[in-house]
Amino acid sequence: MAVTSESTTVWSGSLTEGSGDVALDSSELATFPVNWKARSDGQASTTTPEELLAAAHSSCFSMALSHALTGAGHTPDRIQTTAAVTFEAGKGVLGSHLLVSARVPGLSEHEFEAFADDAKRNCPISQALAGIPITIEAELA
Secondary structure (H helix, E strand, C coil), rough: CCCCCEEEEEEEECCCCCEEEEEEEECCEEEEEEHHHHHHHCCCCECCCCHHHHHHHHHHHHHHHHHHHHHCCCCEEEEEEEEEEEEEEEEEEEEEEEEEEECCHHHHHHHHHHHHHHHHHHHHHHHHCCCCEEEEEEEEE
């Protein structure tokens, strides 16, 4: 069964002077402000499309890694994934870097790295991001 997820953005004004709000369909409470200044210069209190993309990538990767590990008989105690998506005005999204730390009983560092690399290549969001470099640092905690 296919599932479609939605998010709606309402934008007012020009690119550089305007601003908007992003609402997640899954929650009436989750509305995030967006603007060009935050996207091009960085601003702690305002989200960006790349931050939302990083959220999608880190959560998808964590689910894919958990699924692969569990399928191989190594259910993880915990997986923490940070995705850092880099954007440069005029060039676009330059890449996504995954920083992964996990507790997986009975698994060697080498085995874990192989599972993490496989999840990096095969999670659906990584596949959707095939046009950009995806790098990874993965370690057992």
